[in-house]
Amino acid sequence: MLINELKKASMEALKAKDKESRAALSVVINKYNLMGIELKAQGKEISDADLVAIISKTLKELQDEKDGFIKVNRPDRVSAIEAQENTLKAFLPKMLSEDEIKEERGYS
Numbered sequence: 786m787l788i789n790e791l792k793k794a795s796m797e798a799l800k801a802k803d804k805e806s807r808a809a810l811s812v813v814i815n816k817y818n819l820m821g822i823e824l825k826a827q828g829k830e831i832s833d834a835d836l837v838a839i840i841s842k843t844l845k846e847l848q849d850e851k852d853g854f855i856k857v858n859r860p861d862r863v864s865a866i867e868a869q870e871n872t873l874k875a876f877l878p879k880m881l882s883e884d885e886i887k888e889e890r891g892y893s
């Protein structure tokens with residue numbers, strides 16, 4: 786499961802003292818655990834699709850936060866948030882380009 790990859794990356798970031806990656810991964814893992822508890826109470830199980838949604842939502846929140854720091858001219862925080870975004874983007878599935886979609890569907 787994808788969560789195992791996230792947890793492994795979090796441990797590696799901890800060992801490497803990469804606080805930005807660790808922070809981003811910890812946020813996602815905590816949100817995943819909370820959603821898992823909520824779904825379990827409803828008799829459902831959490832899936833990788835749920836985790837991808839959590840990552841996407843967290844990236845949106847980071848983008849909003851980065852925009853705020855850009856407005857107040859805090860380049861140090863902007864670069865920290867960009868590092869967090871890059872860490873999380875690595876766990877999202879690759880999006881197909883328009884040409885790849887056409888090729889997949891048999892269009893030329």
